[in-house]
Amino acid sequence: MLIRLLHFVLCLVGAPLLLGIINKTKAFFAGRNGPPLLQPYYDLWKLLGKGAVYSRTTSPVFRMGPVIGLSAVLSAALLVPLGGLPPVLAFQGDLILFVYLFALIRFFIVIGALDTGSSFEGMGAAREVTFSALSEPALLIGLAAIIKLTGHSSFSQMFATLQVGSWASVGPVTVLFAIAMFIVFLTENCRIPVDDPNTHLELTMIHEVMVLDYSGPDYGMILYTAALKMWLLGAVLIGVLTPMHTGMVWLDTAAAIVFLLLLAVVTGIIESSMARLRLLHVPPLLITATALSILALVLVFGGFA
Amino acid sequence: MNPSPFHWFYNCQAADQNRIPEVPIHQFREYILEAAASGKRIASFFVVPSDSDTQRLVAILADENTGKLAILSTFVFDRFASLTPDCPQVHLFEREIAEQGSILPEGHPWLKPVRFHPSWKPGRDVWGRNSQTAPEPSVMDFYRVEGEQIHEVAVGPVHAGIIEPGHFRFQCQGENVLHLEISLGYQHRGVERALIGGPNKRTIHYMQTLAGDTTIGHTTAYCQVVESLADLRVPPRAQTLRGIALELERLANHTGDLGALAADIGYLPTASFCGRIRGDFLNLTALLCGNRFGRDLVCPGGVQFDMTSQSFDKMAEHLIQLKKDVAVAADLLWNTPSVMARFEDTGRIDLHTCRQLGLVGVAARACGAESDCRFHFPTGLFRFAQIPVSTWHTGDVFARAYVRWLEIQRSIAFILDQIKACPQGPIRADEKPLAPNRFAVCLVEGWRGEICHFARTGPDGKFTHYKITDPSFHNWAGLSMALRNQQISDFPLCNKSFNLSYCGCDL
Numbered sequence: 123m124l125i126r127l128l129h130f131v132l133c134l135v136g137a138p139l140l141l142g143i144i145n146k147t148k149a150f151f152a153g154r155n156g157p158p159l160l161q162p163y164y165d166l167w168k169l170l171g172k173g174a175v176y177s178r179t180t181s182p183v184f185r186m187g188p189v190i191g192l193s194a195v196l197s198a199a200l201l202v203p204l205g206g207l208p209p210v211l212a213f214q215g216d217l218i219l220f221v222y223l224f225a226l227i228r229f230f231i232v233i234g235a236l237d238t239g240s241s242f243e244g245m246g247a248a249r250e251v252t253f254s255a256l257s258e259p260a261l262l263i264g265l266a267a268i269i270k271l272t273g274h275s276s277f278s279q280m281f282a283t284l285q286v287g288s289w290a291s292v293g294p295v296t297v298l299f300a301i302a303m304f305i306v307f308l309t310e311n312c313r314i315p316v317d318d319p320n321t322h323l324e325l326t327m328i329h330e331v332m333v334l335d336y337s338g339p340d341y342g343m344i345l346y347t348a349a350l351k352m353w354l355l356g357a358v359l360i361g362v363l364t365p366m367h368t369g370m371v372w373l374d375t376a377a378a379i380v381f382l383l384l385l386a387v388v389t390g391i392i393e394s395s396m397a398r399l400r401l402l403h404v405p406p407l408l409i410t411a412t413a414l415s416i417l418a419l420v421l422v423f424g425g426f427a
Numbered sequence: 428m429n430p431s432p433f434h435w436f437y438n439c440q441a442a443d444q445n446r447i448p449e450v451p452i453h454q455f456r457e458y459i460l461e462a463a464a465s466g467k468r469i470a471s472f473f474v475v476p477s478d479s480d481t482q483r484l485v486a487i488l489a490d491e492n493t494g495k496l497a498i499l500s501t502f503v504f505d506r507f508a509s510l511t512p513d514c515p516q517v518h519l520f521e522r523e524i525a526e527q528g529s530i531l532p533e534g535h536p537w538l539k540p541v542r543f544h545p546s547w548k549p550g551r552d553v554w555g556r557n558s559q560t561a562p563e564p565s566v567m568d569f570y571r572v573e574g575e576q577i578h579e580v581a582v583g584p585v586h587a588g589i590i591e592p593g594h595f596r597f598q599c600q601g602e603n604v605l606h607l608e609i610s611l612g613y614q615h616r617g618v619e620r621a622l623i624g625g626p627n628k629r630t631i632h633y634m635q636t637l638a639g640d641t642t643i644g645h646t647t648a649y650c651q652v653v654e655s656l657a658d659l660r661v662p663p664r665a666q667t668l669r670g671i672a673l674e675l676e677r678l679a680n681h682t683g684d685l686g687a688l689a690a691d692i693g694y695l696p697t698a699s700f701c702g703r704i705r706g707d708f709l710n711l712t713a714l715l716c717g718n719r720f721g722r723d724l725v726c727p728g729g730v731q732f733d734m735t736s737q738s739f740d741k742m743a744e745h746l747i748q749l750k751k752d753v754a755v756a757a758d759l760l761w762n763t764p765s766v767m768a769r770f771e772d773t774g775r776i777d778l779h780t781c782r783q784l785g786l787v788g789v790a791a792r793a794c795g796a797e798s799d800c801r802f803h804f805p806t807g808l809f810r811f812a813q814i815p816v817s818t819w820h821t822g823d824v825f826a827r828a829y830v831r832w833l834e835i836q837r838s839i840a841f842i843l844d845q846i847k848a849c850p851q852g853p854i855r856a857d858e859k860p861l862a863p864n865r866f867a868v869c870l871v872e873g874w875r876g877e878i879c880h881f882a883r884t885g886p887d888g889k890f891t892h893y894k895i896t897d898p899s900f901h902n903w904a905g906l907s908m909a910l911r912n913q914q915i916s917d918f919p920l921c922n923k924s925f926n927l928s929y930c931g932c933d934l
Binding site for chain 1: 578579580581582587601602691692693694695696698763765766768769773914915916917918919
């Protein structure tokens with residue numbers, strides 16, 4: 123039973139590290155020392171020790187956002203395996219629950235943003251729902267292709283079915299899925315080229331602007347939720363792309379963690395080497411991701427994989 | 428042909444104040460409109476208050492074809508027929524006149540306060556505001572678009588970045604901006620009023636801090652005004668040092684702007700490089716005078732600090748290295764498709780709009796207008812050494828960035844030439860009192876664009892009026908126009924591509 127809890131604990135502890143690695147990578151490319159690797163942890167600790175300020179125009183809906191967000195992402199963390207570590211819960215269709223737990227987080231962050239009545243936050247909320255309406259199909263259709271390919275709709279069984287050895291046959295589908303999933307990964311985690319997590323310009327923000335009014339522990343919860351989200355989406359991506367199953371739990375897990383950290387490095391490199399897209403050009407990017415997912419599904423149905 | 432109603436003169440050429448022609452308002456209007464229609468630009472248009480009921484309006488025109496300036500004045504009571512409907516480039520000048528002199532420009536389509544200060548005529552106010560209490564900035568009727576789908580976004584006065592305060596109000600349909608209204612005045616210090624009775628010990632410090640990033644530009648304009656009023660001959664070596672300082676200021680700011688443009692679109696390499704290179708250019712100014720922003724370098728009669736040949740060598744050596752560094756940083760911008768996709772076709776202004784609004788400086792040259800005081804109205808060093816005018820024709824964010832890059836290259840080459848050719852000799856002429864009852868106008872091409880200073884002395888040789896027109900004053904309307912039908916998320920990028928001064932406009 124204990125081993126079932128391991129990934130859950132690992133995820134809780136390790137998630138902010140991915141942000142630290144991205145920031146270190148960016149600093150490296152900019153020729154700076156950058157903040158310490160553990161800075162995201164210090165930030166969370168600092169925020170937990172602060173008081174929160176609430177606007178008089180907000181209602182309890184605003185305060186529900188961070189709590190529901192964190193609970194939802196913790197529930198999602200129960201469903202995802204990593205390397206040789208099984209998830210706490212596994213059942214047929216758990217990945218559908220996974221996707222919609224993320225939708226739940228978004229819903230509450232968005233109504234929390236609308237609750238403040240700020241024009242900035244309303245704008246951010248409009249952008250968030252527009253883009254997520256386009257990224258959700260990419261994710262679900264991609265997962266549908268993998269379900270069809272493996273015959274399982276539970277993460278643990280799905281990943282177990284995929285093998286490095288079977289790349290020759292299922293490669294095209296997993297690669298298409300991985301590209302689509304990577305775009306979704308960047309979108310959901312507000313990274314460049316879709317969003318710029320470092321910008322101070324409210325008018326250009328998507329996710330950041332919706333959480334402008336949160337402070338102290340509430341903001342800490344939101345940052346932590348975002349970090350967990352990044353870890354979990356990353357775990358799904360590498361679960362499909364690099365299915366190492368040597369039978370040795372520790373080796374498989376270590377490999378998966380290394381891949382996860384590499385994913386953070388790649389994200390950092392992308393952020394260091396390209397500009398953000400014009401907001402109008404984000405939907406075409408997400409539609410491309412959806413198209414790739416559909417292509418993966420077609421390949422599976424056509425028996426090419 | 429009728430003799431011209433204007434008094435024509437060269438940049439920095441002082442004359443007796445009786446030479447300022449006075450014509451009745453209807454003729455004034457006619458002459459100004461005619462001159463503007465024939466391509467002359469209004470460099471400044473302002474009220475000179477008097478104790479009597481009549482107040483004087485003075486217009487200064489710049490004719491780039493002949494390299495001459497023209498001045499004309501008229502007397503008005505409390506109102507005159509607005510020129511703005513026929514000549515949009517005076518729109519902000521007329522609002523300023525209305526605010527300062529309580530003179531109503533009748534028929535002005537957009538008559539709102541500029542800086543939200545009480546009128547210079549106590550008890551009178553064009554807007555009928557209470558004259559006892561100081562008006563609050565941005566308290567006015569904003570333009571509104573009505574409709575179910577329209578939303579309004581108010582930004583500022585406190586900004587996300589560490590920049591100056593200003594209020595921006597957007598009328599949007601979804602992400603699309605229908606109109607942007609800009610309301611400044613938060614940094615109004617009353618500089619122009621404080622200069623009356625000068626020059627005194629404070630004057631030069633006001634000039635150095637009119638716009639903190641344009642210290643050399645504004646101080647040079649002021650010193651040239653004083654020198655032409657006092658008939659001072661600035662030694663050649665001082666002229667060269669001033670020219671070098673002006674170009675160093677341009678280099679630092681243009682480089683900083685390229686970096687800031689990159690940062691706004693999240694493109695880290697150029698943002699990181701340019702931040703450092705800007706500092707290096709500032710350090711070269713420090714090499715010249717000990718201060719990175721050139722404070723206390725330029726003074727009436729010349730400059731306060733001389734360069735040794737060793738420090739010239741050091742400057743040249745650094746410049747050659749910086750030239751390579753800044754080329755790498757800038758080329759990254761032009762060669763990265765994701766950057767160009769953001770720059771191109773964003774915030775476009777066509778040449779017609781540019782001329783109508785009377786834009787100056789980088790913003791105008793990026794629309795293809797060949798307008799550069801260093802070339803058209805040269806003073807000081809630029810009479811003897813020319814810098815080619817850099818233009819680009821697309822009028823978008825890319826053009827404003829690219830013109831900056833062209834100017835960076837030309838300024839570096841220019842400074843390197845001047846270091847080699849720097850004449851020997853004194854660096855400062857002895858100060859003399861200003862001649863009484865004269866006026867002078869000086870245009871200087873600061874890094875943002877044309878800086879216009881006008882001064883008039885009284886019988887005692889002290890300033891009885893001083894008028895400063897910062898390039899930002901001409902260009903803020905350009906930013907509003909550039910935003911029409913753009914994405915609101917592109918506003919920070921457009922704003923940065925203009926990078927206008929708030930305090931230079933607020934004075």
